[in-house]
Amino acid sequence: MSLLMENQFGELPPDKAIDTKTFLDTVSHIPAFFDCLGSKVFTIIKSDINGNITKVRAVYVTNPAKYTTLEDILVAEREAHGAEWPKVGATLALMWLKRGLRFIQILLQSLADGDRDENNPNLIRVNITKAYEQALKRYHGWIVQKIFNAALLAAPYRSNFLKALSKGEEVKEEDCLANVRQFLVNYTATIDAIYELYTNLNAELDYTV
Amino acid sequence: MSLLMENQFGELPPDKAIDTKTFLDTVSHIPAFFDCLGSKVFTIIKSDINGNITKVRAVYVTNPAKYTTLEDILVAEREAHGAEWPKVGATLALMWLKRGLRFIQILLQSLADGDRDENNPNLIRVNITKAYEQALKRYHGWIVQKIFNAALLAAPYRSNFLKALSKGEEVKEEDCLANVRQFLVNYTATIDAIYELYTNLNAELDYTV
Ligand SMILES: CCCCCCCCCCCCC/C=C/[C@@H](O)[C@H](CO[C@@H]1O[C@H](CO)[C@H](O)[C@H](OS(=O)(=O)O)[C@H]1O)NC(=O)CCCCCCCCCCC
Ligand SMILES: CCCCCCCCCCCCC/C=C/[C@@H](O)[C@H](CO[C@@H]1O[C@H](CO)[C@H](O)[C@H](OS(=O)(=O)O)[C@H]1O)NC(=O)CCCCCCCCCCC
Numbered sequence: 001m002s003l004l005m006e007n008q009f010g011e012l013p014p015d016k017a018i019d020t021k022t023f024l025d026t027v028s029h030i031p032a033f034f035d036c037l038g039s040k041v042f043t044i045i046k047s048d049i050n051g052n053i054t055k056v057r058a059v060y061v062t063n064p065a066k067y068t069t070l071e072d073i074l075v076a077e078r079e080a081h082g083a084e085w086p087k088v089g090a091t092l093a094l095m096w097l098k099r100g101l102r103f104i105q106i107l108l109q110s111l112a113d114g115d116r117d118e119n120n121p122n123l124i125r126v127n128i129t130k131a132y133e134q135a136l137k138r139y140h141g142w143i144v145q146k147i148f149n150a151a152l153l154a155a156p157y158r159s160n161f162l163k164a165l166s167k168g169e170e171v172k173e174e175d176c177l178a179n180v181r182q183f184l185v186n187y188t189a190t191i192d193a194i195y196e197l198y199t200n201l202n203a204e205l206d207y208t209v
Numbered sequence: 210m211s212l213l214m215e216n217q218f219g220e221l222p223p224d225k226a227i228d229t230k231t232f233l234d235t236v237s238h239i240p241a242f243f244d245c246l247g248s249k250v251f252t253i254i255k256s257d258i259n260g261n262i263t264k265v266r267a268v269y270v271t272n273p274a275k276y277t278t279l280e281d282i283l284v285a286e287r288e289a290h291g292a293e294w295p296k297v298g299a300t301l302a303l304m305w306l307k308r309g310l311r312f313i314q315i316l317l318q319s320l321a322d323g324d325r326d327e328n329n330p331n332l333i334r335v336n337i338t339k340a341y342e343q344a345l346k347r348y349h350g351w352i353v354q355k356i357f358n359a360a361l362l363a364a365p366y367r368s369n370f371l372k373a374l375s376k377g378e379e380v381k382e383e384d385c386l387a388n389v390r391q392f393l394v395n396y397t398a399t400i401d402a403i404y405e406l407y408t409n410l411n412a413e414l415d416y417t418v
Binding site for chain 2: 039040041044047048143144146147149150151153154209
């Protein structure tokens, strides 16, 4: 059974509102994804993403009825924080969280699409680099970009990565990728909706770390 | 007033036993040291060290009377955890914490000693590299070593670093270094005592991350 398939994202309602509780419960299984990358180097990233989730949840639990949807949280924080917003609270945490989620999404999509380095067919560096360039690079200064390049060397082989996604079981590559494609449907829709939310509320920032 | 001088380590008793509560209270001011390095890149390291401290404290608070000294904790965990020990609990957290503390100690000592790159007198890369080589490098695999080399580029200028150590006040370099030397006396003795403890209890590990 695939790691991803066990905790699928739900289908969005027509108005694309994201239920906070359901989102938090599902997304809390995502940091384990970084264990599939094998190296201990990635536990650092896992903690960063875990921190984002903890921060959003911490706001949610103070008033679940008020914060039913992710939009409710952003709107309430905009009211509460004045000029500090959006670089504050759950709004900031979700801003970064969605980038990490997008990184994973593009990486998986790229594998599902069969993007491949013909000279190194068992590496996934091209797929990771594509995901990094589209989801994160512009928010990273040149030193973090250099650190990414070093960390890339710790990326697992394609075969090991697919095996890890299947929880260590030997499943056929095509079966694993079919699972990935299935997972991506609602996952991608959810991330797209969060990005739309940030655009609509003018909550997106582009400072670099 | 110097950041370091405000939270000096106490003098050790003749038997070199380290009082857990005093140690935890003093060492909890150390992670702020990494803010002196200026770049956001180092907040990652700050969290790692903060995590170590939190883990030791979590064990301590379960039974302060039982865990009066750091040695008490290690001995109790050796009893409790069998073959897993010492790669477990507060023993593991303190094992890594002492390496981070040693890194800071050697860096400060090197500055106090006047080690300097004559061609780049306003850089502290030689001092950081010396500290890294002596305290941490052997516990890092080649990829983390590469990441270190990238992170080194984010190191602050010497003048800015000394200013940050003095909490942003313009103090004379010699006054700042005199503070550093004063701080190092008990700080170094405390770290030495923790290293001795690990040697005596055969609790040191040399696996790499
Ligand atoms: C001893 C030797 C070592 C020396 C030092 C080494 C230091 C290494 C540091 C490298 C950076 C690691 C990645 C983490 C980067 C993070 O800095 C960023 C911003 O992080 C955000 O910052 C905000 C404030 O600006 C809030 O604090 C957010 O927190 S809040 O919740 O409090 O609001 C926080 O997530 N997150 C990111 O860029 C997100 C990264 C997501 C996933 C990336 C996947 C990449 C996979 C790569 C595979 C090859
Ligand atoms: C998106 C793009 C980015 C892509 C990915 C980037 C990933 C970056 C990762 C780089 C590594 C950062 C440094 C952290 C290294 C840590 O891995 C190690 C071991 O950390 C220990 O591990 C144990 C288990 O083995 C326990 O979990 C300990 O935790 S426990 O408490 O739970 O027991 C934990 O501290 N700590 C260390 O090596 C300690 C480092 C201390 C200070 C170092 C100062 C260096 C200053 C350098 C100045 C130039």
